[in-house]
Amino acid sequence: MFEFILENLALHVTLDEAEQRLVESALQLTTIKKNKVLLSPGEICRNIYFVNKGCLRMYHTDKQGAEHNISFCPENWWAVDIASFSNQSPSFYAIAALEDTELFYLSYSALEKLYLQVPKLERFFRILTQNGFNLYQRRITSALSKTAEERYLVFRKQYPGLEQRIAQKQIASYLGITPIFLSRLRKKR
Amino acid sequence: MFEFILENLALHVTLDEAEQRLVESALQLTTIKKNKVLLSPGEICRNIYFVNKGCLRMYHTDKQGAEHNISFCPENWWAVDIASFSNQSPSFYAIAALEDTELFYLSYSALEKLYLQVPKLERFFRILTQNGFNLYQRRITSALSKTAEERYLVFRKQYPGLEQRIAQKQIASYLGITPIFLSRLRKKR
DNA sequence: CGTCTATTTGAATGTACTCAAAAGCGGTGG
């Protein structure tokens, strides 16, 4: 049950048996239905989520009411509005489920407590933030210099198999194009 | 001489006199000429820079040799390839001067040492990273959903006065458009 | 002053969008 999340932590830090048990006992588990909203904009992001099964999306809703997906979180991804969570301030982004999803999560205070017991985790989340930072930097360059078709191919590489699982309009929103145009792109090949 | 950088640190952490002196004595100062490259891609980013006067840019050069500016760093900005610096691994981005520039900088080991003397700085750089993370997330949404003209107006708001100081082709590269099209945009208003 | 690069302008083209309509698909209730 904890295999995926422990494997994920092991990518950046080495935990001994005792530390693993501490992490396990701090984690909460929940399952949510497709389309359930976990975080609404303006709300404080109280939890950091790890997707064990299923898929989430993070998105922003603009003044015209249009939604723009900033990232997908399938299995083994972490989901959090980092600014909102770290400062316990109102969130800019929303988080919702694209499929029925099984999640581990830690509240802000649970994580603070866990940091005291397993200080290595500070390192883990620092690296996680830096990797995210880096990923987003590159996506800006990609968004500004590549055509929609090139971005679509990058998406397929970055999220293998996800294309088959989620609605095209979600992918179009992530790519910054209309679902109509994505349909035409796919027809081409 | 240290006023700007101390003010900048004060945005997120409160340092007493002794701590300020420790920071000051760790900092190195240098001036570089316009167009000087501080960091080439593939090189390890050995320093974190604070711009005291002048302006830097961070950019990526693609396979076709085209440069894409990811950010500008005028006075009071920090410049670093964060992935390269934190892991002392090869950099993806380059950093170069757009004007004659006066810089404070800290090497990786100098910063490590300084963290031991002034632990509050860990908090400062954590917040800096988070803010950058957040800024870039929003820029992706902006890049994918706004027109070139809207992005141009956002740029002018975000970097007041910078437009007068740097070449249009640098701004065009940041906006993800051709200098030719930027010229037409400006003519319109 | 001359050279080199950056910017402007015009014309033609390509990329991506809107509007509109039709077809497909999934869930719900009779």
Added chain:
DNA sequence: CCACCGCTTTTGAGTACATTCAAATAGACG
């Protein structure tokens, strides 16, 4: 089980945004 409703996806036609190529002009720097 099927008919219907609502939502997503496809397709066509016309349009707007942004690019390329080329040539002229303006600026920067030695």
